[in-house]
Amino acid sequence: MNIILLGPPGAGKGTQAQTLVAERGMVQLSTGDMLRAAVKAGTPIGLKAKAVMEAGELVSDEIVSGIIGEALDALAADTGVIFDGYPRTAPQAHSLDTLLADRGRQLDHVIELEVDEDALVDRITGRFTCASCGEGYHDRYKQPKVAGTCDKCGGTEFKRRPDDNEETVRTRMAEYRAKTAPILPIYEARGIVSRVDGMADIAVVSKAVAAILDA
Ligand code: AMP
Numbered sequence: 001m002n003i004i005l006l007g008p009p010g011a012g013k014g015t016q017a018q019t020l021v022a023e024r025g026m027v028q029l030s031t032g033d034m035l036r037a038a039v040k041a042g043t044p045i046g047l048k049a050k051a052v053m054e055a056g057e058l059v060s061d062e063i064v065s066g067i068i069g070e071a072l073d074a075l076a077a078d079t080g081v082i083f084d085g086y087p088r089t090a091p092q093a094h095s096l097d098t099l100l101a102d103r104g105r106q107l108d109h110v111i112e113l114e115v116d117e118d119a120l121v122d123r124i125t126g127r128f129t130c131a132s133c134g135e136g137y138h139d140r141y142k143q144p145k146v147a148g149t150c151d152k153c154g155g156t157e158f159k160r161r162p163d164d165n166e167e168t169v170r171t172r173m174a175e176y177r178a179k180t181a182p183i184l185p186i187y188e189a190r191g192i193v194s195r196v197d198g199m200a201d202i203a204v205v206s207k208a209v210a211a212i213l214d215a
Helices: 013-024 031-041 044-055 061-073 090-102 117-125 166-188 202-214
Strands: 002-006 027-030 081-084 109-114 127-130 136-138 193-197
Touching: 002 013, 002 166, 013 027, 013 081, 013 136, 013 202, 027 031, 027 061, 031 044, 031 061, 031 081, 044 061, 044 166, 061 090, 090 166, 109 166, 109 202, 117 127, 117 166, 166 193, 193 202
Parallel strands: 002 081, 002 109, 027 081, 109 193
Antiparallel strands: 127 136
């Protein structure tokens, strides 16, 4: 199964993807995570992407579609994929069609997490992740069970994204409205779009997502 999780920054795409990875053995392909890794490693792609990401703008379609193609090639053919943060523009949506078709894959579901944008700023500015395993947490909504220790791997170092500040978040949302939301009709025409209330509790959203995949 291949699915896209769609929604503005902070809608909960990464959180829901982590649940699907844990419960269904699917693989999460997050272009944001891959780009952050490239920035950290100082690769040529990372050097190009760094300033764009810090400004909350979009990295070029060629770069992100290239890294998605490489990531797909590294997977076994029967591994289910969750696309998280990709595609984000119409050209990326068309590239994904080609990338999947070339590998004998098809898109089964596009799940849109519907959210209230003002509440997202509150969500985003409180989030942090385990520096070792990437498990996501939040100052107000999901603290580790033991303060300072990751529930999943026991790590004790956490980090915050440099683009999770209010000004950059507003730019990222404007990019979503202008370039990403308009790709939904491409998938609506194929009858594969489902909508979930992304403002509900994490577990409630997970249940709704599971119901769509199991229908
Ligand atoms: P994310 O972690 O999905 O919020 O992505 C963080 C940042 O990485 C975005 O604000 C963009 O600068 C860049 N980025 C991630 N995915 C894409 C994509 N599919 N297309 C263009 N830029 C992207």
